[in-house]
Amino acid sequence: MDRRTTPRMRTLMTKQFHFNHDDHVPHFELDNETGRVSFEVQGITQEFASVQELAEFYATARGVTPDKLKNWTLIEDGDYYAFVLRAATAGNDFFNNGESRDFFRVDRNTYEEDYDEEDYDDEDTTICWEELTNSERKVLIAHTVEVTNYEEVEAVLNGELDSDGLEYAQESIYDNDSLYNEIVEKVEEYTEFGNGNFDLGFAVKLELTNIQYASRSELFERTQAVKAEANKQLIMASIARRADFQVFNCDISNERIVSEFRPTSRPFGENELVLKCAGRIVVFKR
DSSP: OOGGGSOOOOOEEEEEEEETTOSOOOEEEEETTTOOEEEEETTEEEEESSHHHHHHHHHHHTTOOGGGGGGEEEEEETTEEEEEEOGGGGGGOOOOSSOOOGGGOOOOOOOSSOOOTTTOOGGGOOOOGGGSOHHHHHHHHHHHSOOOSHHHHHHHHTTSSOHHHHHHHHHHHTTOHHHHHHHHHHHHHHHHHTTTOHHHHHHHHHHHHHHHHOOHHHHHHHHHHHHHHHHHHHHHHHHTTOSEEEEEEEETTTTEEEEEEEETTSOOOTTOEEEEETTEEEEEEO
């Protein structure tokens, strides 16, 4: 048979998605050739680049914060996919079938290590890069390297962008008490601004500077892609049988962040400025 007239074999297969032992098991269509995922919601087809992307959207709808997604893994077993906590973090699982919203509680500890006061003596320690917390490193990078947003700060921190700038930041802090004290004050300021969440406060502050100098066309272009993703997240929240989804509102004039549980029935409008800050959806208002 002429290959040009051979009908394309059906590659769509129905799969089931299971999130963290939940009773609700949604079905979706998986294209085996492209790996893309699709399913219909209220007559509208929603698409995801992969099952992994679908899983992360669903987990976020169920309250897993962006920084905790790395603790989850996708498992395939025939027609079943499950998104579950990795074994090493399973003891931290506080998700259940109840309606508690404690999973949105902010961790106010921005330090990655706990120091024993008896073993830690400020007078005997030279200020250097290795002694800084992760939050202090991010502020130092923003202070010494030419970056414009949170994602660029993280890229520099992870060695993915401007290695010379990272080296300069590491050199600038060495035995520099005045710079260190300034960095510590900034960490406290951003943590308070983010209502206990340093990364959120830090990322929003960087965006406020961008908004101040950006043109309307630049902001419109940036917000369109984020808005599409945010509305997709609201739809996923409804699929996860949630009536709302947590976003943050930032008053540009007063520079104040307020948490809001936005109804899934209220998509983001054309005139709203919606951006992502440290993985969170933030609506900027005047």
